[in-house]
Amino acid sequence: MIREATAAVVALALGTPSADNTCAVSVVDTVATVVVGKHKQPVAVRLAVGLKSSCIIGKVTYSQRNDPTQDYRPTLAKRNNELRYEADLPFADAIDYYLTAYPERGQSMSVGSPDSPLRVETANLPRQEGKGGALGALGTGAGTVLALIAGIAGAGVVGSGPPVSSAQGQWSGVGPDGLFIDSLSAAPVACAADLTLDLRVSDGHLTGTWTSTSRAGNCLPLGTRLQGDVQGNVDHGNVIFTASATLTFRGSVATDRMSGTFEGGLPAPSGPPVSGRWSVTRQGKTP
Amino acid sequence: MADVKLPSLEDLAHWFNKGLCFWHLSSDDAYGAMAGQAAARALLVGLSLALIAQTVVVFLVVGKVDMPQAIGLPIFALLQLVNILFFAVVLFLLVRLVRIPLALREVAIIVAYTFAGLLPLLLPLMAEQLFVAVQLLQRYRDPSLPYLTSAGWQMLFPSDAQPMAIVRAWVSFAAQITIVIAFLLVGLPSNIAKAANIGNQQKRPIWTLIVSAFVLVTITLDTLMVRFVLGRVYWMLVGKLV
Numbered sequence: 349m350i351r352e353a354t355a356a357v358v359a360l361a362l363g364t365p366s367a368d369n370t371c372a373v374s375v376v377d378t379v380a381t382v383v384v385g386k387h388k389q390p391v392a393v394r395l396a397v398g399l400k401s402s403c404i405i406g407k408v409t410y411s412q413r414n415d416p417t418q419d420y421r422p423t424l425a426k427r428n429n430e431l432r433y434e435a436d437l438p439f440a441d442a443i444d445y446y447l448t449a450y451p452e453r454g455q456s457m458s459v460g461s462p463d464s465p466l467r468v469e470t471a472n473l474p475r476q477e478g479k480g481g482a483l484g485a486l487g488t489g490a491g492t493v494l495a496l497i498a499g500i501a502g503a504g505v506v507g508s509g510p511p512v513s514s515a516q517g518q519w520s521g522v523g524p525d526g527l528f529i530d531s532l533s534a535a536p537v538a539c540a541a542d543l544t545l546d547l548r549v550s551d552g553h554l555t556g557t558w559t560s561t562s563r564a565g566n567c568l569p570l571g572t573r574l575q576g577d578v579q580g581n582v583d584h585g586n587v588i589f590t591a592s593a594t595l596t597f598r599g600s601v602a603t604d605r606m607s608g609t610f611e612g613g614l615p616a617p618s619g620p621p622v623s624g625r626w627s628v629t630r631q632g633k634t635p
Numbered sequence: 636m637a638d639v640k641l642p643s644l645e646d647l648a649h650w651f652n653k654g655l656c657f658w659h660l661s662s663d664d665a666y667g668a669m670a671g672q673a674a675a676r677a678l679l680v681g682l683s684l685a686l687i688a689q690t691v692v693v694f695l696v697v698g699k700v701d702m703p704q705a706i707g708l709p710i711f712a713l714l715q716l717v718n719i720l721f722f723a724v725v726l727f728l729l730v731r732l733v734r735i736p737l738a739l740r741e742v743a744i745i746v747a748y749t750f751a752g753l754l755p756l757l758l759p760l761m762a763e764q765l766f767v768a769v770q771l772l773q774r775y776r777d778p779s780l781p782y783l784t785s786a787g788w789q790m791l792f793p794s795d796a797q798p799m800a801i802v803r804a805w806v807s808f809a810a811q812i813t814i815v816i817a818f819l820l821v822g823l824p825s826n827i828a829k830a831a832n833i834g835n836q837q838k839r840p841i842w843t844l845i846v847s848a849f850v851l852v853t854i855t856l857d858t859l860m861v862r863f864v865l866g867r868v869y870w871m872l873v874g875k876l877v
Contacts, residue, residue, distance in 0.1 A: 401775065
């Protein structure tokens with residue numbers, strides 16, 4: 349009895365990989381900033397990616413290149429205080445990268461790949477100083493004390509969970525957010541579009557409108573505007589909806605941010621099959 | 636089998652006198668045939684009050700108390716007991732290093748009284764932090780992440796928040812530190828020194844300081860245990876509820 353209970357606790361602590369020993373990892377959100385030096389010149393691009401994972405992640409690496417003729421170079425990511433995996437990559441106007449998550453148990457998983465990398469354009473990214481200074485030291489100290497108090501509290505208590513964030517409201521995906529097409533007609537591509545959502549929620553049923561304006565890549569002429577109605581559902585912070593009845597969006601909603609993946613066909617007249625990622629931030633107050 | 640009774644008013648008064656007002660704890664409270672049972676009942680009262688206070692805060696913020704919480708409370712109590720037992724064992728091993736004449740039972744009793752007073756004050760202050768932590772768990776799902784710590788950090792250093800929310804977070808943080816210092820770094824070492832009857836009146840403060848250092852080491856080891864073992868189990872279980 350004690351042996352079985354101990355084994356169950358150990359299995360819980362170590363995480364239980366799926367039957368095929370794989371771990372499902374997906375990008376929840378991405379924060380990209382340009383790190384500037386003393387004379388305000390850009391020195392690096394700081395990428396911080398939040399990962400949703402079905403298992404315990406041991407480490408994460410970014411593999412990056414600034415030029416298609418270069419080989420990818422791996423950089424070990426550090427988990428930051430906001431639980432995103434963060435790394436400083438050498439500065440360039442556009443960076444191609446993919447990330448690899450290594451679970452403590454099970455096989456590694458990649459988001460993007462050498463043949464179909466993720467891309468970040470740096471022109472419009474917010475800028476930040478390289479070092480945190482006194483505030484950074486204060487943050488580190490506070491983080492340590494918070495960790496000690498969390499330990500004393502025994503990891504916290506179970507509440508009913510936070511009030512599940514509502515998907516209702518105006519959402520906008522511009523800059524590092526938006527609609528990112530990774531595959532078009534089964535071929536890897538790197539295209540981006542601004543995305544806005546105007547959503548209403550009633551009894552878990554989601555309705556509203558969506559608008560997308562092409563801003564990068566060769567999938568659609570730049571500035572092409574697609575729009576239409578949205579129909580779907582929200583359940584415990586997970587959203588699923590169809591846009592113009594042809595694209596299916598899946599994702600999760602936090603207080604001020606929604607993100608996930610999409611697939612389906614572009615609305616007529618183009619109509620080819622597409623898939624990729626999307627992220628938006630809330631505009632205005634949380635309802 | 637021992638007769639299990641719900642805590643009585645007498646138990647509540649005992650918890651107040653010995654757990655909350657930790658400076659009233661005497662060396663007699665750590666010894667004797669009934670000392671263990673009295674400490675256990677004080678801890679039961681402390682845990683119950685912590686859970687009631689937590690439930691009230693949840694109700695005030697969310698407006699309801701639902702089934703996951705009802706299921707989650709026993710999980711919390713069980714893990715908290717494991718945590719307190721681990722704390723007591725590590726502290727016992729450390730005080731034995733300097734030959735302080737206390738058995739594990741006495742150390743466990745004093746630790747139980749300390750946590751009985753500490754938890755009902757500390758946990759309600761962490762309620763808002765917990766909401767954010769569970770929200771982070773829902774977003775990332777990996778049970779090994781330090782959700783509670785990150786939640787606290789994001790409340791203290793938010794990218795966009797009302798000034799009042801930041802002030803509230805810092806006041807709560809300061810109160811948490813004060814409570815931890817009072818109960819764990821002042822009360823617990825003082826009560827250990829009293830129970831062990833080590834040193835004379837003049838030398839007792841030095842011994843108290845030594846035990847304070849051991850408590851600090853124990854807190855660090857306990858944090859590591861929670862971070863890498865208990866916390867993972869905890870968030871794995873919470874992940875199945877939310």
